[in-house]
Amino acid sequence: MTQTDTPFVPPAPVPRTTPPSRFEIIRTVMRNPLELWGEPSFRREWMQVKFFNERTLIVNHPGLVRHVLVDNAQNYKMATIRQLILRPILRDGLLTAEGETWRRSRKAMAPVFTPRHARGFAEKMLAQSRLFTDRYETAAARGEIRDIAVDMTELTYEILSATLFSGQVTGTEAEFSGDIERLLSSMGRVDPMDLLKAPSWVPRLRRLFGYRILAKFRGIVEQTMAARQQLMRTDPDSVPEDFLTLLIRLHGPDGLTIDEIEDNIITFIGAGHETTARALGWTLYCLANSPADREKVEAEIDEVLAREPDPVKWLDAMPWTRAAFEEAMRLYPPAPSINRAAIEDDQWDNGKGETVTIEAGTTVLVMPWTLHRHTLLWDQPGAFIPSRFLPENRGKIDRFQYLPFGVGPRICIGATFALQEAVIALGVLMSEYRFDCVAETRPWPVQKLTTQPEGGLPMRVSRR
Template sequence: MDMKPQPFTPPAPIPRTTPPTRLEIIRTVMRNPLELWGKPTYTARWLKTAFFNDRTLIVNDPGLIRHVLVDNVKNYELAVVRQLVLRPILRDGLLTAEGQVWKRSRKAMAPVFTPRHSRGFALQMLAKSREYAAKYEGGGRYDISVDMTELTYAILSETLFSGDIVSQTDDFAGDIDRLLSTMGRVDPLDLLKAPKWLPRLARMRGQGVLEKFRDIVRQTMRLRKEQMARDPEGVPEDFLTLLLRQEGPEGLSESEIADNIITFIGAGHETTARALGWTLYCLANAPAERQAIEAEIDTVTADEPDPVKWLERMPLTRAAFEEAMRLYPPAPSINRQAIAADRWTAPDGEVVEIEKGTTVLVMPWVLHRHETLWEKPRAFKPERFHPENRDRIDRFQYLPFGVGPRVCIGATFAMQEAVIALAVLMGRFRFDCTAATDPWPVQKLTTQPAGGLPMRVTPRFNERAAAA
């Protein structure tokens, strides 16, 4: 008799069974784009449709995804709607820059995010995780969604900026939420591709918090420049210093440096924060998985003090984080637009014609839940990512960090940060749901839990002492 418990199925919109009207599209996109997609989107290899007369190709076939994002990437630029949403916040930051500006920025930042350099941040990640975890010593109830935003911000500040970000707020998580709730969402005028000069009312409400972040960046840059001039040998060799040393006619402009700093402050940590929160939530509802991970963490941390080695030695912990990113991808949509007409031939001979100007949607939210690519796609099953099973996952069916030239530059950094944070948090505490824990995934810039993640945190040392 099979006594293995059924896997936990976390909350998510049920695919629509009827096409939305234009008014429903506007309302749904404004409220939560994740609720827009219908049953065919989760079953078809690709799907041609139109939004407000805009030709759209939804792509789920890994081969076609590779064609668009890698093999013929030069034919696909960032989609207009995506840029209308993100550029007001990030301007010429790495996520939104194009052409030579993007190439200069990517080249300037690449040395900071090599695997070797990322490994050098491990001890700082460990120290900040331990420092933050101290707040849970007495147990209690906490909004883990807020806490993970604060923790990843603390790690980002310490590793990439040597703790020198000029802070102006005691409510950083709240400011981030206000920024993404106002400026990180699609406006009806974006869907209509209205001119940029037409005001978007929601974004007008977010201008104040955006200016607060930009003022933080200006002050941080000014103070570091003064330090570089005063003591060039003693300045920290971090992300901030590296960017400022790229300033000049052949490198980055002052505004481009500021845009990249705000990209990392406002968005770079946000993706990891959301994924950590969803991981703790899913594991709270999968006690057998959680127990195995706690045992793994206890074993590894007892005999391996070097956190650099934890990523390799904690495959169950890593798998749970990766499965949470499958179900709740930090970046739920990748949008491109065809510069010229294109075609792709599938292995079975079927041809996909892509007209000039077509919007191509590669949506990790849909792709990661696609019924032909995943067994029980809506269920939380970390075993998919256990070492013995990883080869079954096509490189182009799982895209938590994107793929191709614009793959997330901080992927290695984020994976290491996540495993270290989970090892510290779950090694010392247990996170359980409460009667108030009822999250609903909402697409803003990232996949966020509406209502937060209120959870009960209890120290685990009592449990270990009893077991001994």
């Protein structure tokens, strides 16, 4: 039987067949929300349920996704529980700001993340990927086992630091990336007080350790900003024209406050590299378990690198590599939930005589985790099949059934940046090394802020 006949099915919670009790809901959401979803969530187009006596609409129909997140997006604000989790970390960063604050920030930062500007980052992405890959030389010679989840976090942090901050973040890279990891791990999980919608001033015991890391983290960001401001005053000709400089120059009555600038630096350093890191790790893991697909990706990378030195062109020149990354994001979406709340009553008609009524105050859950694995939308939804994302097959995928970067006004501003970064990183890593699973490679997807591999991704690195 060929690989095509039996594609790799990576680990994921088995959908529930019986509704959980109230206690099970609390316990599961605190431990791993991905284990909460029942079988109907993967086969029904929408579901209206009660969650802690709160009206909740679970959306899996692409048309309804479009209605909520695009066509009538102004009627849907950020859901309370989401904000209770994220705002203590990111405050008024782009992911959590709302209203006029969000509009000012989005407009101000959009020019940095246009496709043209993203292409300008390609050479630095390539240089950082090569520097990082050099570290594997000794590991490969000794047949060492590396935690690829940790490695990808460090790699994407170094790329982000070099491209958006010119490598001038105060403190050592290892210390800073480690602090980010601990911060997101401790602060990014649901606390019982969140489920009860207790005010933000009520202590969250699960996050007490995280608050100490957050204070240290913000202190480093303040030092980084102060150092750049000092350079801008004393030696303006040597100031890098990067994201950090742009943000500081936006300070003023018509721009951003100092606090908002700090919040956005934290947002991009924290969430900006974490999402790509997780997707890269899952990609290498899935390819290690899908030899035929890995051979296609390796052959493509070898051919492109032999003829095309310009990394700007790699994204278009490597359809198999990009497809593998996108398929990994389908199975393990970096942001597994998109949470909204209806401001006013709303309705949506599916064109077949069925109408969904959404009352004001209803929590609306667009769940990439269920949407990306939905039986009505995908063939073999639990299997790793990169070919579904090849250019000739993309037309079969509705724009609103695949949301690794969200959609609508609040679509991830760094989507092009992340895709380019991922293909360049995979191109460099896989051109020289092969990553194989070992007996200890038993990851389990857990939802924190992102879809993380519990137990890490221990893999053996060897020269190709």
